[in-house]
Amino acid sequence: MSILTVSEQSLRAKGVSAPTRDPRRSVPASWRDVTAGVGWFLVLFVVALWVAGGGLSAFGSLGESMTNLGRLTGLVASVLLLIQMFLIARIPLVEQAWGQDELMRVHRLVGFTSFNLMLAHIVLTIVGYNTGLGFIGTFLDQVLNAPGMLLALGGTVALIMIVVTSLRRVRTRLRYESWHLLHLYAYLGAGLALPHQLWTGADFLSSPAATVFWWGTYAASLAAVVTFRVVVPLVRSRRHRLVVSDVVAESPTVTSVVLTGRALDRLPVRAGQFFTWRFLDGAGWTRGHPYSLSAAPDGRRLRITAEAAGDGSSCLTGLRPGTGVLIEGPYGRLHAGVKTQRRTLLVGAGIGITPLRALLEDLPPGPDETVVIYRVGSRDDMILRDELLELAAAKGARLVAVVGHRNPERHSWLPVEAGALGDAEALARIVPDIAQRDVFICGAPRWMQIVAAAAREAGAPDEAIHQERFAW
Ligand SMILES: Cc1cc2nc3c(=O)[nH]c(=O)nc-3n(C[C@H](O)[C@H](O)[C@H](O)COP(=O)(O)OP(=O)(O)OC[C@H]3O[C@@H](n4cnc5c(N)ncnc54)[C@H](O)[C@@H]3O)c2cc1C
CATH class of the missing domain: 2.40.30.10 (Translation factors)
Structure with a gap:
């Protein structure tokens, strides 16, 4: 393993001052709990509406119980679908509190849960109705005769397509653009489900509270998507x-x-x-x-x-x-405003160095206040090398280039030349005070996971580890 280091010695001589905390405002980490609390409140409110509408006492025969459970699963599936809209609307407070990576993880979890509950809703409702025509017969009877059901079927087909194309095995075979285009059908899926909830869903209109809740949540989710995904970008692009x-x-x-x-x-x-x-x-x-x-x-x-x-x-x-x-x-949350410690470690691989290069420029100067670990295959692969060296020197930062080829034998953030050196051990050797630093990581997703695990093992607290994946 070849390591190139710009040491802090030269900078001590320059008398660089001690760092101060970044004064610019950023969304406090507690907003994550607040927004998660709002999500849970919406789900619990829907369950409360179901209880208030006699849900607990509607368990009777097998058919009645199935229909009743079908109502509950349908309602929770609907509210989760609306929560999905809020998650992808890029509402600044939500986006800044969670960061894109975490939002995408939650979006995936909520999406699959909503979808499974929707399938349960369909099966439970059809079995519960049991019109004597059998499962397929009852299904067709409902689709053809109940108001809004044809549209709901269209919405369900759109959502099935999205879920299937989001399964990891299928998604990796699709071009990103194709996958993204198909994903836009989620809006159609949510929109087409609305009429059947209005026309057949007693829970939707069972009380003024239910009506206000459902209309309000649908309207707010639509307004959030239009405002933050269309209007704000257009206004900002036009202004600048x-x-x-x-x-x-x-x-x-x-x-x-x-x-x-x-x-x-x-x-x-x-x-x-x-x-x-x-x-x-x-x-x-x-x-x-x-x-x-x-x-x-x-x-x-x-x-x-x-x-x-x-x-x-x-x-x-x-x-x-x-x-x-x-x-x-x-x-993105890969900025100085999320820092929890005074000192910083930036760890980037390949093109993942780009946001870290910008961040380094924004961090306060001081001898060894910032350490940059740059993992590359060869010295020629070091992007923006001269800039990084100059910037590190000006900031008093230590730049450590970890150069060498990937280890084919084991998953490691280190090159094969590092031999048997452990992932956490290597980090701790380069940055012995890693537990007192914020760790910003950017690179290929799998490599980042390994670095984050090594940083945790070496003592970095969870809340001090910040990541930005270059793929969703
Ligand atoms: C938050 C974030 C920041 C990024 N910053 C940089 C950067 O500073 N420098 C850099 O070189 N690359 C960056 N990337 C990666 C870059 O966006 C993709 O390499 C680029 O979009 C590829 O598009 P393409 O048409 O050239 O290739 P394609 O062949 O279309 O895509 C190659 C791969 O790039 C990813 N990708 C493509 N389009 C998108 C998209 N719209 N959103 C998310 N992922 C996409 C997919 O995983 C896809 O498999 C970043 C990605 C993300 C998510």
Whole structure:
């Protein structure tokens, strides 16, 4: 293993001052509990409505009990579907409290739970109704004769398609764009389920409280999606009028794009965050791609640095100065505002160094206050190498490049050259005071998991570990 270190010695000589806490406001971690509490409240409120509507006393014959349970599962499935809408609406407080990675994990969990409950609702209701026509006969009878049921069937088919294409094995075979396009049918699924709840769902209209609750929650979820996914990005893009000002080839496969715009000092973005970018350079502009800022925003320019991974990222090299850009964001919790400790460890691999490079710029200076571990296959793979060295020197940070090939024998964040050195042991050797540092990690998802586990084992507290995956 080859290690390149910029030591703090040179910086002590420069008399760099002690770091202070970042004064800028960020969403407190407690908002995570508050928003989770709101989600649980919505679910419990629905169960309470079911109880108030006589749910507990409606268990009689097998058929009645099945129908009653079918009502409950249908109601909880519906409210979970609406919670899904809030989760993907990118409501700033929710997004900043949870971060994209965690939101995506919760979104997946809530989505699959809602789907399973919806299937249970369908089966329990059909078995409970038992019209004497058998399961298929009762199903067809309901679909064809009960109001709103044909639409609900359409919604169910849309949701089945989304769930099937979200299964890991299927998803990896689909292009991201195709998967994402199919995923938009979730809105259709939720919308088509509404009429059958209104026309046949006694629980929906059983009391003024139920009516206000359901209409209010549907309206609020729709308003959240439209506001934060459509209106705010359009207004922000229009206000700042970003255009490409420069395109720089960092290596044969990595390109930096510099952007300028109006009033960028008023764009509420922090170093380490990312936007979803849409470059208005012709066909394909509708497909947004998330890229992190690779330099701290200075109020005049923004910069991203991207590796050619497919069609979208490969097109960046061909962007012409003056090309307009639409942005969604900023998003992500990989910024100094989430820090819980004074000192910092930044651990990045490959292109994952980009947000950490920006973050380093934003962190307070001081001898060894920040340690940067940069994992690369070879020295030539070090993206933004000269900048990093200069920045580390200016900040008093220690830059440790861990160079070498992946170990084919074991899952490790270390290269094969590190031999039998343990993952946590290596981290603790490089950063003995890791337990007193915030640890920011960015790179390939599997590699990040290993680094996070090693950091925990080496003593870093859970709340001090912050991650941004470059894939959802
Ligand atoms: C939060 C975040 C920040 C990122 N920051 C950077 C960065 O600073 N520099 C960089 O080089 N790369 C970054 N990426 C990865 C980058 O977004 C993808 O490499 C790029 O979108 C690939 O698109 P493509 O058309 O070139 O390739 P494709 O062949 O379409 O996709 C290749 C892979 O990239 C992922 N991907 C594609 N489109 C998206 C999308 N819209 N949203 C999420 N994942 C997608 C998928 O996993 C897909 O399998 C980031 C990703 C995320 C999620």
